[in-house]
Amino acid sequence: MHSGHKYRLYPTTKQIKAIEVNLSAGRFVYNWFLDYKIKEWKSVKNLKKSQRKTKSLFDLMKLIPVIRKENMWIAEADQRALAYEIRNLMAAYKNFFRRCKLGEKPGFPKFKSKYREQSIIHSASIHADLKNQKIKLPKNIGWVKCKMDRLKPGKLKSITVRRTTTGKYFVSLLIDDDQKLPLKAPIPSKNEIVGVDMNIHVFLATSEGNVIENPRYYDANKKRLRRAQRKLSRRVKGSKNRKKQKLVVARQHEKIANKRNNFIHSASNLLSKKQCVAIEDLSIKKMMTKGSGKKKKNIAKGFSDTALGEFKRQLQYKTDWQGTNLLVTNPENTNKKCNSCGAINNAAAEVYTCSTCATELHRGYNSAINIRNLAYELVIGNMYLVLCLDFLEN
Numbered sequence: 001m002h003s004g005h006k007y008r009l010y011p012t013t014k015q016i017k018a019i020e021v022n023l024s025a026g027r028f029v030y031n032w033f034l035d036y037k038i039k040e041w042k043s044v045k046n047l048k049k050s051q052r053k054t055k056s057l058f059d060l061m062k063l064i065p066v067i068r069k070e071n072m073w074i075a076e077a078d079q080r081a082l083a084y085e086i087r088n089l090m091a092a093y094k095n096f097f098r099r100c101k102l103g104e105k106p107g108f109p110k111f112k113s114k115y116r117e118q119s120i121i122h123s124a125s126i127h128a129d130l131k132n133q134k135i136k137l138p139k140n141i142g143w144v145k146c147k148m149d150r151l152k153p154g155k156l157k158s159i160t161v162r163r164t165t166t167g168k169y170f171v172s173l174l175i176d177d178d179q180k181l182p183l184k185a186p187i188p189s190k191n192e193i194v195g196v197d198m199n200i201h202v203f204l205a206t207s208e209g210n211v212i213e214n215p216r217y218y219d220a221n222k223k224r225l226r227r228a229q230r231k232l233s234r235r236v237k238g239s240k241n242r243k244k245q246k247l248v249v250a251r252q253h254e255k256i257a258n259k260r261n262n263f264i265h266s267a268s269n270l271l272s273k274k275q276c277v278a279i280e281d282l283s284i285k286k287m288m289t290k291g292s293g294k295k296k297k298n299i300a301k302g303f304s305d306t307a308l309g310e311f312k313r314q315l316q317y318k319t320d321w322q323g324t325n326l327l328v329t330n331p332e333n334t335n336k337k338c339n340s341c342g343a344i345n346n347a348a349a350e351v352y353t354c355s356t357c358a359t360e361l362h363r364g365y366n367s368a369i370n371i372r373n374l375a376y377e378l379v380i381g382n383m384y385l386v387l388c389l390d391f392l393e394n
């Protein structure tokens, strides 16, 4: 079972220099190969598919020594980490083509900017010393002070060193404890399935009647962020004051992100301990809302999109850890359908009112019950299918 653990690093000035060389080299190699792939594509795109010859990952790896000869400084970085950058790039490429095929928003791999958060992945041979709160990083970085509260026993698979836009250093360890994931619990009765409606008005609503609202603190932080951003726009480009103000903006962003993460973690923790959780397929839901209604691209909307995606990701791995079933349902009409009589009504108001049977309840609560019911139908359908297959086999 793989799990990730993030700790703050406290490098010395000398170590910061060494870490920065690794980060810069990683970025440099990634960007070099991205540029290479773009040029390669331009040269072959008009050819027939069978005549297109592009370099494989293996061929690309062989180019590293060539680049190193011209840019000696990258020799100081962890070479395995640089090879990993190419692997990452190729994976990003593959994902791009996969999304194109599926008709999703493709998102072509981007050049890495030195102004954004920086990270590099080092592979295994890393040592951690919990007693002395130190961690050994490759090449000439050495033992770096690291605040670790606990260390899960297991094999260290990889380690990511990260510098945030606010200049803090973190390390993320990927640990394999060699344990198998627990078996999924049998699906309980309908009432024990927790349907979860995720939406941008409130954060979540469950079929148990809980409504978790988008955190309030966000509004206060948003004001502060806007003020800081306005101030930044008035600063002269390239000036020292602008640089300072950039840090202020980055800190505001960081504060919001940290609070958001804590909030999402506690929500996903809570739900992953249930027996069975049902959510809607977010990608379908997104496609359905696309183009309809106003396209408000404000910060609050941005918050919800990333938050919901991250929430779903956490729910997926946490339910796997707990052996909880996670069912994914089709979102069609779940918000408009009346959970007690099945009539379709308008769901624009916060309180859902059914014009047929006069049911009245919170809009999210209504959707969550529908999601639970749909999930249960899925389960029953599957059981029926298994029975049929059994019957045919015997």
Ligand SMILES: [Zn+2]
Pocket (backbone or CB within 6 Å): 338, 339, 340, 341, 342, 343, 354, 355, 356, 357, 358, 359
């Ligand atoms: Zn009704």
